[in-house]
Amino acid sequence: MTVRPLSAQDPESVGGYRLLARIGAGGMGVVYLARSEGGALAALKVIRAEHAADPGFRARFRREAHAAARVDGRWTAPVTAADPEATEPWIATAFVPGPxxxxxxxxxxxxxxxxxxxxxxxxxxxxxxxxxxxxxxxxxxxxxxxxxxxxxxxxxxxxxxxxxxxxxxxxxxxxxxxxxxxxxxxxxxxxxxxxxxxxxxxxxxxxxxxxxxxxxxxxxxxxxxxxxxxxxxxxxxxxxxxxxxxxxxxxxxxxxxxxxxxxxxxxxGDFGTDDWLPPGLPAVIAARSAQVLHLPEPERPTAPGTLVDESPTPSRRRLLVLGGAAAVVLAAGGSTAAWLTGRSDGPSTVTSRRRRTVAVQADLSGSGKTLGTSVERGVRLAVEQHNARADRRFDLVLTVLDDAGDADRAEEVARRLVTDSRVCAVIGPTSDATALAAQDRYKKALLPMVTAWAGSDALYAAVDMRNPTSSVFQLCPSDSAIGAPLVRYLTSLHPAHRTFLVEDQAARDYSWLIAHTLVANPPPHGTVTRHQVAADTDDFGPAVAAALAARAQAVVYCGDSSRRAASCARALRAAGFTGTPAATQAVLTPEFLRAAGAAAEGWVFSATFVDPARLTPAARFVRSFKKRYGVQSVGWGAAEAYDALGLVAHVLDTVGTGPVDWSNLTRRLRTVSYRGITRRIAFRKHIGEVEEEPGLFLWRVERGTPLFLGQYQEARV
CATH class of the missing domain: 1.10.510.10 (Transferase(Phosphotransferase) domain 1)
Structure with missing residues (x-):
């Protein structure tokens, strides 16, 4: 429901109830927020006279009003008064505000x-x-x-x-x-x-x-x-x-x-009434309820044609600030109302805070919906926890748009968001394809686009990172850096003097990128051998045979296909390979683990995402996330999304209370250093790219489950 000021045609009172605002209207009548002579708030529904003129309608209204008055339940809205015989019949129910x-x-x-x-x-x-x-x-x-x-x-x-x-x-x-x-x-x-x-x-x-x-x-x-x-x-x-x-x-x-x-x-089952809501929501409900409970008496609107001062008065402003939040809770419980008003020895007050809107653009219904859902959930939790803080300077409002992982839809989502002046920043998109499709619109509008899931070098190349007003922010390192953790693992943590690279021609550019990093950083006094597998074959046997012939101590699959990497893993296991198999995060998926089976054991991966359960700074986040969403573990992307929102909120806290200028916000984001639960986020001076090393991590499959080893320079075997 939307709370709107009374119009000049609305009566001042109905049946002894003082009308305060409109909270609904339609062809049958109008619903008002009203106050009884005793001071109690009510939702009062008035039926239009033309409908009441029908004797059959009036008889049904009378019968239903009497029946509704007999409803006696703690979790229902009791009828407090009704007049089926009035020229415009009406019925009032008890009112307590809430969403x-x-x-x-x-x-x-x-x-x-x-x-x-x-x-x-x-x-x-x-x-x-x-x-x-x-x-x-x-x-x-x-x-x-x-x-x-x-x-x-x-x-x-x-x-x-x-x-x-x-x-x-x-x-x-x-x-x-x-x-x-x-x-x-x-x-x-x-x-x-x-x-x-x-x-x-x-x-x-x-x-x-x-x-x-x-x-x-x-x-x-x-x-x-x-x-x-x-x-x-x-x-x-x-x-x-x-x-x-x-x-x-x-x-x-x-x-x-x-x-x-x-x-x-x-x-x-049996559930008590204490602590039935997830973290964050009680504070939201209490704040909104308090706003309505402190609603002032309305100004009487001036009749059409009268010259008035158009600047809003305090009472009118208080009415408008309720907006969609004034969907009402109709209840009989006096104890709840007493709590919400903050009844105490002194007068209660309500602090009015500015609202800042942040959008999430994610794939929530396409092939990437698992990641997209984790991202949305991470941002939502961060918003709720921000709004629950007593010392916050503003409230965050979240809007979520699904691009289904489709490039055309991603561009349309971006078009919609850049036309909404309330949106301060966008978290997402959640894939390379959608980020590339949307980034032009965000750049032109200077609306910050903050993604921690699109690492394509094509996206980096499309953005002039040296431009301080470039509004595209990639929090994850680019694909060109993803090989660095594997270099350290194979040269320092578990040295392999003979490394064999399987370059998958089904992903020619990506394979070349990973292989190039490893070739440029060979093991001390060792060798790196390269072998290509054609795109039209799933047979990795010849490549594995060549690896064994080269006495390889490590085999790195350089492609981006979980299915084809699993074929490589099975071929290595069948051939009795006992060295270190490795790949990048593009392969580390449930599909790889299922298809590879026991052959996935011991595989090492470089990645730009973390397991927050193994990070001490993320312990509170993990507990809250599991309770909030009723899950046993935190999926990939949620912790990074939590940090993305934290970064944006941190910078919004520095821009003052006035309207947010996107270009100003962009410049501030470009120069900030923010310590999140996953890592420190900062951008390199004069270049603008995110500092890579804090955002690169190592994983290893143990007992069929990926195990997070930590930031690659700090990881220990």
Whole structure:
């Protein structure tokens, strides 16, 4: 919901409630934020007179208002007053401010499994109260689930139906919200819509909370409805098996196959109300709630045509600052309201902070979605932790755009972001191809593009790094440097006097680059032999035979294909090679480990990414990440994304409180030295490239698992 000032046509009060602002409007009526004579806040829905003129409509409104007043549940919004007989009928529900589930997930990402279970358990209890009153809610969706510190609230009984009555909200006149309505609602079979329909919708909401997307996808309403009726839901991203199975049961096409509300409540387990939210969110909810609870009395708008001073007054400014954050939590709990107002011996105050927007551009749905998701999650966690700091000078706002790993889409994403003056910097893109496609637009606009995942020399070559206003920042060293850790390993850590290079012609340029580094830095008093494997063959046997003939103590695969590197590994193992096999990070993937199997053992890799679990400065990050996302380990890219956001936030802290000038921010980024959890990030003077050595690392496969050895100059065997 968006909080907007009252218009000149709005009344000052309704039924003894003083109107403060508009929080919703549609063809059926208007929803106001209001204050009762006793000072309590309420959400007050007023139905337009033309609809109330229909006797049948008024009778249904009367019946539903009475039914909604009977809903008595801790996790629902109680009706505090109603007047079905007024010229414009109205109904008021108790109000406590806070963000909706839709807004929370959009801004902060999916919730961890334990939080989803706690959310579902409370909403199941809310449904039990709704059904006990003889109602079917019919519009359970993320926008109607609102978050308070002690738990969620299910709101908007304006379209709940008893006895087949017609919905009362403008946007939901038909049947509900595509993506969250049940198959029986989608088929418009009102006689079949009962409590199991609400269970189906709640399953959709839990899937959204756990994954960040509706289980039947997005798109046009007909397409989503078709998938709801005919196709299986997409639940693959729900990481906990028990939760995924329970949600799948809720989404059964047959209403009889779904769990009852008591069964669903039991399946979700017992969760208290303390500490049910992941780190960062309580502070966000408290801050936004406090803003609304300190809402001043509104100015009365001037009638059209009257000359007024256009400068905003403090009260008007306070109304506008709520914006989309004023999606409301309707609740009865007085204790929550007391906590949110900061009730104490002295008066409470609210600190107004400037907001700075940072964007993430990543592949979230294409072949690189594993990395893209890790990047997004790392940035989200950094934003949440920044916003939870009491000493922060500004709040960070995050916007995320998916380029699906496609170059054309990446350019379109960049075009959109450079036209949004609120965006201060972009974290990403997450691949060489998308970074190359987007970088021109960011350079021309001087909008900082900060990527730690695109190391292509082509990207470096495309950017004039000597230009202090060049706004493309590569935090990872380029491909031309990636061979340096292998040189140290093979000359100092595990010396190999005879090194054999397998140059894969399927990646001719990349292979030449890696081989060139090793040839230029041969082992002391040793030899380096080169052998090419044609692109049209997967047979690495001849290359391995040549390596054995040369009595090689180390074999380096210089290509970038995990599949072909695995073929090389199997050939080495079959031939009985006992030396050191090595490659670069392009090969270090789950595909290589699966395809190579036991032959992957002992392989050494140079890389530009870390395992934060083995870095002492990253210990807090690792704990928070696992708890926030309900995972056992931190994927590649997340720690680097966390540092990228930290770098940007560090520099934003130096630019003052006024609007951010992109060229000024670019210059400051170019000269900064920032100590992150992975390493120190700085750019070389007069050249502009990132300092390479702190960002180059070694890995080795042990017992089938990649083991992080550390920064290559500090690593020990």
């Amino acid at each position: 909706s589930l839709a807004e929370t997930v959009a801004e902060h990402g999916p919730l961890p499994p334990d939080t989803v279970r706690a959310l579902g358990a409370r909403l199941a209890e809310a449904l039990a109260a709704v059904h006990a009153a003889g109602l079917v809610h019919r519009d359970i969706k993320p926008g109607n689930v609102l978050l308070a510190l002690d738990g969620p609230r299910l709101i908007d009984f304006g379209i709940a139906r008893a006895g087949g009555a017609t919905a009362l909200t403008a946007t939901d006149v038909v049947i509900g919200t595509p993506g969250y309505l049940s198959p029986e609602q989608a088929r418009a079979r009102d006689e079949e819509v009962g409590p199991p329909s609400d269970v189906f919708s709640l399953g959709c909401v839990l899937a959204y909370a756990a994954t960040g997307r509706p289980p039947f996808g997005r798109g046009t309403a007909p397409a989503v409805i078709y998938r709801t009726v005919h196709e299986s839901p997409d639940l693959d991203a729900i990481t906990e098996d028990g939760l995924r199975i329970l949600v799948a049961r809720c989404l059964a096409k047959d209403p009889a196959a779904r769990p009852t509300v008591p069964e669903l409540r039991a399946g979700l």
